[in-house]
Amino acid sequence: MLYPQQNDTRNTLDLSGFWDFKLDPEEVGEGEGWHNGLDAPRTIAVPASWNEQFQDTRDYMDVVWYVREFYVPQGWAGQRISLRVGSANYAAKVWINGEFAGEHYGGHLPFALEVTDQVVWGRPNTVAIQVENKLTPTRVPPGNMGKGGMFSMMGSHPDANFDFFPYGGLHRPVVLYAVPQAHVEDVTVVTEIEGANGIVKVHVVQAGGDLPGIVTLTGQGGVVQAGLTFSGGSAQAVLTVSDARLWCPEDPYLYKLEVALTLGTQVIDRYTLDVGIRTIAVQGNRVVLNGKPVFLTGFGKHEDFPVHGRGLNMPLIVKDNALLKWIGANSYRTSHYPYSEEAMRMADREGILIVDETPAVGLSFADGEENIQARLAQCKQQVRELVARDKNHPSVIMWSLANEPLLAPLGAATMGTGRAEPSPAAAPFFGELFDLVRGLDPTRLVTVEAPMARGYVDWLSKVDVMCVHRYTGWYRLGGQLERALEHLESDLDGVYEMYGKPIAITEFGADTIAGMHSDPAEMYSEEYQVEYLRGYLDLAARKEYIAGLHVWNFADFKTGQSLVRVGMLNRKGVFTRDRRPKMAAHLLRERWTK
Numbered sequence: 001m002l003y004p005q006q007n008d009t010r011n012t013l014d015l016s017g018f019w020d021f022k023l024d025p026e027e028v029g030e031g032e033g034w035h036n037g038l039d040a041p042r043t044i045a046v047p048a049s050w051n052e053q054f055q056d057t058r059d060y061m062d063v064v065w066y067v068r069e070f071y072v073p074q075g076w077a078g079q080r081i082s083l084r085v086g087s088a089n090y091a092a093k094v095w096i097n098g099e100f101a102g103e104h105y106g107g108h109l110p111f112a113l114e115v116t117d118q119v120v121w122g123r124p125n126t127v128a129i130q131v132e133n134k135l136t137p138t139r140v141p142p143g144n145m146g147k148g149g150m151f152s153m154m155g156s157h158p159d160a161n162f163d164f165f166p167y168g169g170l171h172r173p174v175v176l177y178a179v180p181q182a183h184v185e186d187v188t189v190v191t192e193i194e195g196a197n198g199i200v201k202v203h204v205v206q207a208g209g210d211l212p213g214i215v216t217l218t219g220q221g222g223v224v225q226a227g228l229t230f231s232g233g234s235a236q237a238v239l240t241v242s243d244a245r246l247w248c249p250e251d252p253y254l255y256k257l258e259v260a261l262t263l264g265t266q267v268i269d270r271y272t273l274d275v276g277i278r279t280i281a282v283q284g285n286r287v288v289l290n291g292k293p294v295f296l297t298g299f300g301k302h303e304d305f306p307v308h309g310r311g312l313n314m315p316l317i318v319k320d321n322a323l324l325k326w327i328g329a330n331s332y333r334t335s336h337y338p339y340s341e342e343a344m345r346m347a348d349r350e351g352i353l354i355v356d357e358t359p360a361v362g363l364s365f366a367d368g369e370e371n372i373q374a375r376l377a378q379c380k381q382q383v384r385e386l387v388a389r390d391k392n393h394p395s396v397i398m399w400s401l402a403n404e405p406l407l408a409p410l411g412a413a414t415m416g417t418g419r420a421e422p423s424p425a426a427a428p429f430f431g432e433l434f435d436l437v438r439g440l441d442p443t444r445l446v447t448v449e450a451p452m453a454r455g456y457v458d459w460l461s462k463v464d465v466m467c468v469h470r471y472t473g474w475y476r477l478g479g480q481l482e483r484a485l486e487h488l489e490s491d492l493d494g495v496y497e498m499y500g501k502p503i504a505i506t507e508f509g510a511d512t513i514a515g516m517h518s519d520p521a522e523m524y525s526e527e528y529q530v531e532y533l534r535g536y537l538d539l540a541a542r543k544e545y546i547a548g549l550h551v552w553n554f555a556d557f558k559t560g561q562s563l564v565r566v567g568m569l570n571r572k573g574v575f576t577r578d579r580r581p582k583m584a585a586h587l588l589r590e591r592w593t594k
């Protein structure tokens with residue numbers, strides 16, 4: 001799943017902008033032919049969520065239609081044309097000129113449909129995309145889970161089984177793109193280090209032809225080239241870069257890789273890629289980048305901003321990366337779903353280490369085999385699509401297969417209030433996902449974020465890093481920081497004893513209302529957030545098995561309405577939703593930039 005590219009052999013046409021838009025609550029659109037055009041539409045911006053663009057669509061979770069026209073440029077004649085949707089949340093169906101072109105299930109990951117035979121030339125084409133964002137128990141992530149639902153217990157509205165707002169819409173650009181008949185269909189790059197040399201292994205898939213090719217790597221140390229001989233559509237090359245400049249947070253150096261398919265001296269297709277030469281591993285209690293220990297500092301984040309909702313927001317990506325640098329963070333997790341490809345490319349350029357998470361948040365194992373299997377099928381599809389999309393990013397160091405799966409019967413498992421036996425259904429479920437991801441990508445680390453079960457869970461020993469979430473001092477022992485920290489210490493020691501793996505505390509935080517102060521510190525005040533975070537940082541500094549700290553959350557973010565989310569916000573941000581620092585941001589900066 002290559003990112004569409006514009007160069008001398010390929011073209012892209014970004015269909016971002018104003019589209020016609022219409023709600024279809026009765027689901028009559030397909031029968032009434034709305035794919036040919038909308039009667040009395042309103043105007044909506046793409047990419048963006050629909051929820052905050054109008055007053056009457058905030059909680060709308062059903063079917064909508066997006067329609068617009070486009071011309072195919074004359075210069076694209078003879079090429080293969082596809083329509084690529086960066087992210088349609090949740091399910092999408094696409095029509096070109098009234099003809100059904102294809103569909104996709106699952107938000108957050110791109111899909112492309114070849115439409116060469118459906119487009120017309122010399123007059124406008126119509127593209128119609130039906131998007132639907134229902135919250136159902138068999139979706140990943142799930143919603144409307146009844147009594148088993150974690151947030152339904154708190155009466156959260158909309159009834160999602162997670163706290164971030166379930167935004168809907170065309171969240172990332174819709175792009176029309178053209179490639180030559182014979183073209184580079186896929187490229188996979190794996191890097192290794194041998195002494196001072198970087199080894200770059202390139203695997204190329206060609207479609208629509210059988211041309212020879214050439215792969216060129218340019219950067220510090222000069223130009224390295226190798227020929228590509230295809231057999232059965234695929235070819236490999238191994239490039240050795242002497243005295244390689246390795247990619248790392250302090251020096252995120254990117255080599256330029258070009259794959260070209262040639263006919264004599266003519267280049268028929270070319271695709272270029274940024275390549276960071278780096279390795280990632282776990283050694284003992286440490287995460288090791290290029291053979292050197294790296295301590296993860298950073299956050300769990302969200303794609304979230306007023307009005308845009310979950311829509312691609314390029315200035316915000318730039319701003320957030322600047323703030324990550326300012327505060328001294330070297331990493332973040334794409335909680336709780338894959339972020340935009342643009343965000344991943346920015347991380348490559350800025351040297352930010354990414355824990356790349358699938359959309360599997362709020363999984364339950366208590367609602368019967370049929371539902372569990374339906375979700376497993378989607379989790380597998382999401383793992384495949386995520387690895388296919390992000391496998392070449394040097395920034396991506398770890399795959400996160402899920403966030404807080406509810407492994408045990410709810411009451412006992414939530415909020416760490418008791419011990420519970422993990423559900424037997426979870427072991428084969430995650431067994432399959434681990435096998436799948438390790439088969440697709442043996443080079444990166446893998447984790448499952450903080451399963452909600454106390455006690456030893458055998459399949460969890462398959463993770464490379466124990467990513468634990470702790471709200472001791474907030475949801476538990478709130479307001480009693482001293483006791484909370486004592487408790488936390490013995491709790492973490494116990495986890496380390498059980499698993500013997502490096503531990504990263506990948507969620508810990510306290511809701512904080514910016515501008516609210518108290519002395520002595522009390523919950524919700526800026527002082528309390530500072531003391532809470534300081535307590536965790538100090539504890540981590542004393543424990544050599546702790547390999548990283550991700551504060552929950554980088555910024556305040558939109559949630560559903562519930563008793564625990566004042567003003568529809570989770571306020572555990574170290575920055576406000578509009579990116580103003582709270583006092584805690586200065587504490588982290590002081591600690592992390594030293």
Ligand code: BDP
Binds near residue numbers: 162572
């Ligand atoms: C954790 C979830 C995260 C929530 C957080 C919280 O992983 O999505 O936002 O709790 O309650 O359990 O703030």
